[in-house]
Amino acid sequence: MTPDDMRRDVRTENLWKIYQQASEEVQAVRDVTLTIQPGEFTALAGPSGSGKTTLLNLIGGLTRPTRGQVRVADHELSKLPNHVLARLRLNQIGFVFQAYNLLPVLTARENAEFPMLLQGVSAEERTRRVDELFARTGMEGLEDRRPGKLSGGQQQRVAVVRAVASKPALVLADEPTANLDSASSDALLDLMDELNRDLGVTFVFATHDERVMERSRRLIRMVDGRIDSDVIRVG
Amino acid sequence: MLQSPWSRIGMRNLGRNPKRTILTALGLAIGFFTSVVMVGWTQGLMNEMVDNATGLVGGQIEIHDAEFRPERSLYDTIGGRDGIDVDQVLAQVSDDDRIIAVAPRVYAGGLLSSGDSTVAGMLMGVDPEREVALSRFLDDLTAGRLPQPGRNELVVGTEMARQLESDIGDELVLVASGADGSMGNDLFTLVGTYRTGLVEIDSAFAVLPLEDLQALVVLDESRIHEIAVSTQDPWLAEEVAAAIAATLEGEALGTEVVPWSELNPAIVEYTALVDVFYYVIIVIVFGLAIFGVANTMLMATYERRREFAVMLAIGATPGGVVKSVLYEAAAMGLFSLALGVAITWPVMVWWHNAPPDLTGLVGDIEMMGSVVSLTMQVEYDMGFTTMVAVALMLTSLGSALYPAFRASRVPPADTLSGL
Numbered sequence: 001m002t003p004d005d006m007r008r009d010v011r012t013e014n015l016w017k018i019y020q021q022a023s024e025e026v027q028a029v030r031d032v033t034l035t036i037q038p039g040e041f042t043a044l045a046g047p048s049g050s051g052k053t054t055l056l057n058l059i060g061g062l063t064r065p066t067r068g069q070v071r072v073a074d075h076e077l078s079k080l081p082n083h084v085l086a087r088l089r090l091n092q093i094g095f096v097f098q099a100y101n102l103l104p105v106l107t108a109r110e111n112a113e114f115p116m117l118l119q120g121v122s123a124e125e126r127t128r129r130v131d132e133l134f135a136r137t138g139m140e141g142l143e144d145r146r147p148g149k150l151s152g153g154q155q156q157r158v159a160v161v162r163a164v165a166s167k168p169a170l171v172l173a174d175e176p177t178a179n180l181d182s183a184s185s186d187a188l189l190d191l192m193d194e195l196n197r198d199l200g201v202t203f204v205f206a207t208h209d210e211r212v213m214e215r216s217r218r219l220i221r222m223v224d225g226r227i228d229s230d231v232i233r234v235g
Numbered sequence: 236m237l238q239s240p241w242s243r244i245g246m247r248n249l250g251r252n253p254k255r256t257i258l259t260a261l262g263l264a265i266g267f268f269t270s271v272v273m274v275g276w277t278q279g280l281m282n283e284m285v286d287n288a289t290g291l292v293g294g295q296i297e298i299h300d301a302e303f304r305p306e307r308s309l310y311d312t313i314g315g316r317d318g319i320d321v322d323q324v325l326a327q328v329s330d331d332d333r334i335i336a337v338a339p340r341v342y343a344g345g346l347l348s349s350g351d352s353t354v355a356g357m358l359m360g361v362d363p364e365r366e367v368a369l370s371r372f373l374d375d376l377t378a379g380r381l382p383q384p385g386r387n388e389l390v391v392g393t394e395m396a397r398q399l400e401s402d403i404g405d406e407l408v409l410v411a412s413g414a415d416g417s418m419g420n421d422l423f424t425l426v427g428t429y430r431t432g433l434v435e436i437d438s439a440f441a442v443l444p445l446e447d448l449q450a451l452v453v454l455d456e457s458r459i460h461e462i463a464v465s466t467q468d469p470w471l472a473e474e475v476a477a478a479i480a481a482t483l484e485g486e487a488l489g490t491e492v493v494p495w496s497e498l499n500p501a502i503v504e505y506t507a508l509v510d511v512f513y514y515v516i517i518v519i520v521f522g523l524a525i526f527g528v529a530n531t532m533l534m535a536t537y538e539r540r541r542e543f544a545v546m547l548a549i550g551a552t553p554g555g556v557v558k559s560v561l562y563e564a565a566a567m568g569l570f571s572l573a574l575g576v577a578i579t580w581p582v583m584v585w586w587h588n589a590p591p592d593l594t595g596l597v598g599d600i601e602m603m604g605s606v607v608s609l610t611m612q613v614e615y616d617m618g619f620t621t622m623v624a625v626a627l628m629l630t631s632l633g634s635a636l637y638p639a640f641r642a643s644r645v646p647p648a649d650t651l652s653g654l
Contacts, residue, residue, distance in 0.1 A: 062647045063647075082552075082553065083552050086547065095548050097651060101545040103545065103546070105250075118555070174651075
């Protein structure tokens with residue numbers, strides 16, 4: 001991957017995801033065509049079952065489309081074998097999950113360093129990046145704690161550090177504030193906004209949290225697997 | 236943090252459910268204990284069996300006339316005017332450091348009578364002093380003392396004494412064919428009885444001084460039937476026999492040097508069979524263990540499906556996930572091994588140095604023409620112990636293969652969304 005690749009946009013074209021549940025066919029994503037420009041701070045909003053998480057998973061290469069294409073950093077994801085997809089996720093995409101999903105046997109620092117270890121980043125560089133991001137996120141002094149010894153907000157901040165420390169082109173966040181109180185949610189949104197503006201990291205959220213929608217600079221509403229509205233806001 | 240995160244994740248995962256880890260490790264550790272102790276005990280029994288089969292009466296090596304076996308004829312002797320110098324051979328053979336004792340013997344079939352009782356037996360002429368150093372059956376007589384040369388004394392097995400209804404001090408008539416064709420007979424005094432536990436010996440062997448038997452069967456005193464040799468280790472017998480044969484080559488024509496393994500091939504075959512049995516023990520013990528450990532690993536990895544999904548989502552390859560599970564299994568194996576050694580070692584040392592005696596429960600056991608006392612005598616076998624340790628590690632790793640494969644195939648999106 002070249003730095004230029006990392007700056008390229010995310011495109012979906014006529015994207016479909018159909019699940020077979022027992023004898024019933026569930027169309028989770030229906031004919032979605034979408035382009036997300038580098039540096040965007042985008043929210044995918046909609047009620048439960050609207051297809052926002054599935055769309056996020058398709059963009060992140062966590063699941064393959066039934067039809068259509070997903071292009072990330074100029075790679076057509078549905079054609080990539082699993083190990084190449086894994087490599088692409090490692091180098092191009094960061095994930096933040098609703099349930100934090102830190103690895104419980106690793107400390108906060110080790111969790112944050114995990115993708116960089118897989119990338120082969122030197123120990124010195126890993127330490128430098130994590131120290132810097134922990135300082136920005138107010139996590140100083142908590143580096144050696146395991147997730148079980150951190151609050152929900154602190155864990156989600158570690159998850160954000162883990163997502164951005166490996167310098168991805170894109171961070172996908174699935175309901176990142178759903179388990180947080182309002183103060184923690186605001187602090188987390190401030191952090192991601194800051195990282196978006198300062199580092200140019202593209203953020204795409206799946207959310208039904210009004211605060212996230214308000215803070216986003218592009219709001220895509222989904223209903224029944226389709227894009228219902230797509231509003232770009234100046235902010 | 237280590238360069239590879241997989242080893243650290245694998246090892247730390249062991250500590251997440253200490254009770255389960257300890258129980259699983261105990262299963263493997265007990266498998267290790269069972270294998271090592273069972274084989275150590277079997278080896279102890281085998282060693283005792285070989286030791287008794289060779290050390291009780293026979294000796295580990297026999298030197299005799301090439302024609303002596305299998306008929307054991309009175310006429311197939313070594314020594315005499317034209318033969319080897321027996322005293323010189325005894326001295327020569329004794330020079331080898333691996334040899335404990337050397338003793339000349341004369342054999343003759345005969346009848347022993349006391350009152351109305353008569354039994355057929357094997358008359359064994361020995362040098363009592365040399366014989367006691369070589370074999371064990373005369374070490375602790377159940378009654379009386381060893382016979383002295385020139386006094387027509389003998390000792391017999393307790394069973395023969397019972398059959399002859401004789402006791403210490405009684406006179407027995409010995410009748411045997413002489414080497415000159417005559418029928419030798421004489422009166423001997425019973426001065427002692429021995430007991431080996433083997434009825435075929437206790438009822439058959441009458442032991443008297445070499446020169447007394449030579450006189451009875453009219454055999455020249457320079458002629459004997461056998462030189463018995465005992466070695467420090469029965470398993471050295473073949474090597475020592477070859478060395479003796481090389482020493483005697485040229486000056487003892489017509490003699491053969493035979494190790495016990497050739498005289499008693501059934502025991503050699505039996506020990507070879509038991510060696511195979513050791514592998515069967517490993518396969519059974521760890522074959523059973525692998526299912527238990529695999530079940531535990533499968534449960535443990537199933538509980539962590541979400542973590543594997545996260546690893547895969549953030550860029551780990553399926554191979555990386557497999558590695559983390561295998562590192563965990565390797566750590567489990569090492570922990571189990573340490574636990575196994577901690578349990579096994581003290582027991583092995585105890586049972587090697589002071590084996591619990593179970594003979595009170597079942598008495599002595601006759602096996603392959605030898606007598607074995609049932610004690611928990613164990614022998615160390617570092618080669619086999621290493622093999623069991625390797626089997627334990629392979630069991631641990633082998634049992635993790637399927638769980639590791641399953642973990643690497645976790646679908647990230649479905650798993651993270653709770654499907």
